[in-house]
Amino acid sequence: MLPNRSRLSVLIFLVPPLLLYGVAVLLPIVQSLFLSFFSWDGISDMEFVGLTNYIHMFTGDTVFWHAFSNSLGYLVICLVLQLGGALIVASLLTSLRRGRNIVKTLYLLPAVISTVAIAFLFQRIYSIDPVGLLNQILGWVGLGNLERAWLSDINSVLAAVSIPEGWRFTGLYMLIIFAALLSVPQELEEAARLDGASRWQVFTKIRFPHIRPVWITTTIMATTYALRGFDIPYLLTNGGPGQSSELLTTYMYKTAFTSTNYGYASTMSVFIVVECLVAVGLIIFTLRRKDEA
Structure with missing residues (x-):
């Protein structure tokens, strides 16, 4: 459907990023799939x-299932904060006449801050000794009876490591929705208001x-990023205390680089890829089905 010159232009612009994507993303996935059928310590x-490896993961590894349930909880908290917060702020910004750019900049700022800096920031916020900002506010x-070591309490640690990730990307999704x-x-909104429609x-x-x-x-972006979330939970708690904040990604990392069981870690990485694909399929199916209804 395109003239030859347009086809050549498309190829020139598409081939380099597609090659980069194949080398940086698709090739590691294929390598992980290959390694998942082997037992390998990286040397021998x-x-x-x-x-x-797959049989052990599904039937004999209780830590895996605990990390999987934690990942789902982490996902829910991140989606509520990121999508819910982004939608509310974006809706409020549409009615804001002054200072709109300042608000957008302030909300976007966490997305460009170093992950390590965010982790250190929230370590101070959650701290019990010295007393952090959160406990001071309480x-x-x-x-004051609610004060606690948020990153050491098994009842609060999962939410504590999820909130920084949710806060970090709220501004990015807010800009997209805005x-x-x-x-x-x-004209559609004005016509609806004239007909007596509420906000x-x-x-x-x-x-x-x-x-x-x-x-x-x-929603797809936020879901896949949350399912692959690693850096902030790892920096804050390293999956602890116990496995209270262990995610599939942190468990996979420790299996590979601490236990040097690269075959089993590759098995978990394949599961994470499949998990993301299933989540994307469910999101598209659910939202499009509602749209058709």
């Missing part, structure tokens, strides 16, 4: 074990249906 000869408002909201035809009705009947494709894309 690889020993073919077939499906033994004391100021008369809730841009989508700006594309909503104003909630304008949002649910006009705004959100219009931005649904962007919402699907944003």
